[in-house]
Amino acid sequence: MASLPPLKRKKQEAGCETSKKRPPSHVGHTARSSYRDELPIAQGKPEIIRELQRNSVTILVGETGSGKSTQIPQYILEAGISRGKCIAITQPRRVGATSLAARVATERGVPLGTSVGYSIRFDENYCPSTKIKFITDGMLVRELISDALLSHYGVIIIDEAHERTLRTDVLLASLKRILQRRNGLPLGHDQPTNPLKVVIMSATLDARRFSDFFGGAELIYVKGRQYAVRIFHTPAGQPDFVEAALRTFFQIHTSNSAGDVLIFLPGQEEIENLLSSINFYARQLPQGVMPVLVYPMYSSLHPSQQSKVFEPTPYGSRKCILATNIAETSITIPGIKYVIDTGKCKEKRYVAKEASSGVDTLLTRDISRSSAMQRAGRAGREGEGFCFRVYPMHAFDSMVPALEPEICRCDLTAVILELKCLGLDVEGHDFMDDPDEEAVHSGLTTLSILGAIDKHQNLTDAGRKMAELPVDPKFARTILASGELGCSKEVIDVVSAFSVSSRLFLGTPSNDSAAVDAREKFKHPSGDHCTILNAFRAYQEVVSSASSGATKSWCAANSLNERALSEAMEIRRQLRKICGRIGINTDISCGSQVQPILRCLVLGLVQNTAFVQPNGLYKQVMGSSVMKIHPGSVVQMSHPAIVYNELVLTTQMYARGVSVISKAEVSSVFSHISHKF
Numbered sequence: 001m002a003s004l005p006p007l008k009r010k011k012q013e014a015g016c017e018t019s020k021k022r023p024p025s026h027v028g029h030t031a032r033s034s035y036r037d038e039l040p041i042a043q044g045k046p047e048i049i050r051e052l053q054r055n056s057v058t059i060l061v062g063e064t065g066s067g068k069s070t071q072i073p074q075y076i077l078e079a080g081i082s083r084g085k086c087i088a089i090t091q092p093r094r095v096g097a098t099s100l101a102a103r104v105a106t107e108r109g110v111p112l113g114t115s116v117g118y119s120i121r122f123d124e125n126y127c128p129s130t131k132i133k134f135i136t137d138g139m140l141v142r143e144l145i146s147d148a149l150l151s152h153y154g155v156i157i158i159d160e161a162h163e164r165t166l167r168t169d170v171l172l173a174s175l176k177r178i179l180q181r182r183n184g185l186p187l188g189h190d191q192p193t194n195p196l197k198v199v200i201m202s203a204t205l206d207a208r209r210f211s212d213f214f215g216g217a218e219l220i221y222v223k224g225r226q227y228a229v230r231i232f233h234t235p236a237g238q239p240d241f242v243e244a245a246l247r248t249f250f251q252i253h254t255s256n257s258a259g260d261v262l263i264f265l266p267g268q269e270e271i272e273n274l275l276s277s278i279n280f281y282a283r284q285l286p287q288g289v290m291p292v293l294v295y296p297m298y299s300s301l302h303p304s305q306q307s308k309v310f311e312p313t314p315y316g317s318r319k320c321i322l323a324t325n326i327a328e329t330s331i332t333i334p335g336i337k338y339v340i341d342t343g344k345c346k347e348k349r350y351v352a353k354e355a356s357s358g359v360d361t362l363l364t365r366d367i368s369r370s371s372a373m374q375r376a377g378r379a380g381r382e383g384e385g386f387c388f389r390v391y392p393m394h395a396f397d398s399m400v401p402a403l404e405p406e407i408c409r410c411d412l413t414a415v416i417l418e419l420k421c422l423g424l425d426v427e428g429h430d431f432m433d434d435p436d437e438e439a440v441h442s443g444l445t446t447l448s449i450l451g452a453i454d455k456h457q458n459l460t461d462a463g464r465k466m467a468e469l470p471v472d473p474k475f476a477r478t479i480l481a482s483g484e485l486g487c488s489k490e491v492i493d494v495v496s497a498f499s500v501s502s503r504l505f506l507g508t509p510s511n512d513s514a515a516v517d518a519r520e521k522f523k524h525p526s527g528d529h530c531t532i533l534n535a536f537r538a539y540q541e542v543v544s545s546a547s548s549g550a551t552k553s554w555c556a557a558n559s560l561n562e563r564a565l566s567e568a569m570e571i572r573r574q575l576r577k578i579c580g581r582i583g584i585n586t587d588i589s590c591g592s593q594v595q596p597i598l599r600c601l602v603l604g605l606v607q608n609t610a611f612v613q614p615n616g617l618y619k620q621v622m623g624s625s626v627m628k629i630h631p632g633s634v635v636q637m638s639h640p641a642i643v644y645n646e647l648v649l650t651t652q653m654y655a656r657g658v659s660v661i662s663k664a665e666v667s668s669v670f671s672h673i674s675h676k677f
């Protein structure tokens with residue numbers, strides 16, 4: 001498809017400051033309105049607008065790439081359906097929210113952050129007069145806490161609803177209640193004063209179920225996609241799907257036809273393996289075969305690295321993106337003509353445990369049919385596309401239609417706390433599918449232990465403050481404790497550094513001597529929390545005194561991930577701001593003392609404490625799980641007691657983010673909370 005001419009920027013819109021951020025790299029090219037008119041959805045525009053005007057709730061199903069996410073919010077705005085109020089469009093993933101906002105801002109010829117903006121955790125770019133806001137579902141749930149009726153939105157669009165993330169399900173249930181409140185007739189009025197419209201969208205939706213959930217909501221099907229995607233299957237199953245993807249890639253590459261390639265793999269490990277194999281074989285190719293630029297894309301990669309995939313491919317080379325399912329829905333990656341689908345994903349499952357906190361497992365499994373269709377839909381967005389599935393047709397046919405909703409398989413602690421803030425109980429909430437009972441029980445136990453709810457399960461003042469902090473409730477409790485124990489300065493830093501999306505230390509100590517040296521340099525005898533604190537503090541000093549080039553080389557010399565550290569700085573800024581708002585003095589320091597920091601950690605992570613056993617393994621104090629310390633930890637010798645951030649189950653159970661504590665510390669915290677379980 002030919003590149004479109006650049007758009008003229010409109011004059012800055014009233015009430016909005018121009019975005020100070022760098023122009024987004026998500027938008028491959030600009031788009032004039034005639035381009036918008038060519039999208040399949042445009043043919044049904046008058047009808048869609050009529051239906052949206054008529055109904056409170058509309059379920060809209062349309063093929064991948066037909067124009068739902070970029071066009072529907074604009075139709076709503078242009079037809080005045082939102083009555084001058086803001087339109088929220090939820091996205092399950094951060095990259096979807098930011099890239100769609102960038103695209104729509106470009107289509108409308110406005111700077112991002114003015115009339116079109118986005119809001120994702122720890123990053124927002126919108127202003128009071130924003131009219132179209134792309135927002136992650138988790139952030140919209142957070143907005144519910146301060147505005148239970150979401151009253152400043154005229155229309156709320158739940159996009160990619162088929163993914164049934166935990167927060168999407170919370171929103172769907174909340175919207176049902178909000179619709180009753182906002183669309184009912186107040187006494188003495190013959191019209192609602194602030195009605196709300198809800199649109200549920202997806203390409204692969206069990207539309208009837210959603211319609212029934214909303215009492216028989218109107219369904220609209222949008223036919224057609226802009227460009228065809230031809231789908232191929234292997235004749236037989238491929239036991240080594242990574243190798244099969246590698247072969248398929250080089251068949252495409254050596255055929256010399258133009259177009260970039262997107263390969264779907266289950267996780268980071270497979271991505272890193274395939275990345276080095278492609279680079280290795282690409283170097284062996286004869287001269288004349290075009291060079292390959294390989295980019296990884298997974299959720300723990302820093303957002304700025306993720307956004308590299310949207311940059312235009314240099315002339316005469318081929319881009320190959322290796323992605324997990326984070327690239328499966330919502331996004332358009334310019335240049336992608338071929339998709340290779342291994343048919344595998346990682347599924348997160350929470351195993352709830354009595355009294356102790358449960359364990360998150362992340363296991364590889366076959367994808368659903370809905371995912372396979374979404375993956376194919378990433379091709380054919382700018383021209384004809386191809387999808388090579390490295391599994392046979394019968395394997396596709398026997399896939400489950402959709403994965404189990406997250407509400408039936410995830411940790412519910414944070415959601416229960418969020419609902420408590422809305423005055424709601426998870427048990428009485430009208431969800432599309434009932435939450436897992438054990439996870440509800442385990443979440444309530446955790447909140448009671450943390451002091452977020454009292455013995456009648458009512459929200460406490462502490463619980464309300466914890467809900468304000470956009471981190472895991474256990475870390476929120478740790479921060480709250482730091483205000484009382486005089487170490488908020490240190491604890492906020494520790495929590496910020498552990499809340500980043502990627503690892504702070506580069507390399508693995510088992511096979512990288514530079515990584516070992518770096519850890520040694522910052523190592524604190526108490527363990528990972530104060531080691532991370534040392535590294536983060538050292539970085540803060542360098543940032544305040546050195547140029548950005550010097551900071552970069554300092555990070556490289558110390559095997560530290562500069563992007564993760566700068567993300568930690570941003571999280572720190574936001575946490576300090578929220579702490580100030582909820583009455584925690586952020587500048588009290590415990591100086592060189594470590595004890596108060598460890599005490600706060602035990603208060604927040606008391607369910608994550610363990611005592612050493614005669615066989616050298618650790619056993620939970622409040623549960624029965626037995627674990628080893630993760631090899632990436634600086635704590636390697638045996639100690640009587642530890643506190644850890646999380647348990648991960650791979651080949652065995654590992655505790656990650658570990659510090660050494662005394663048994664007496666654990667006992668003293670226990671004596672405070674023993675009546676709660």
Ligand SMILES: Nc1ncnc2c1ncn2[C@@H]1O[C@H](COP(=O)(O)OP(=O)(O)OP(=O)(O)O)[C@@H](O)[C@H]1O
Nearest residue numbers: 027028064065066067068069070103203330332381
């Ligand atoms: N960043 C972008 N760069 C180039 N083209 C884009 C971009 N974003 C969207 N498009 C174009 O707009 C079309 C519609 O995209 P949109 O995201 O609205 O579709 P959709 O129906 O929501 O798809 P999906 O169900 O896959 O999320 C794409 O097929 C593509 O042609």
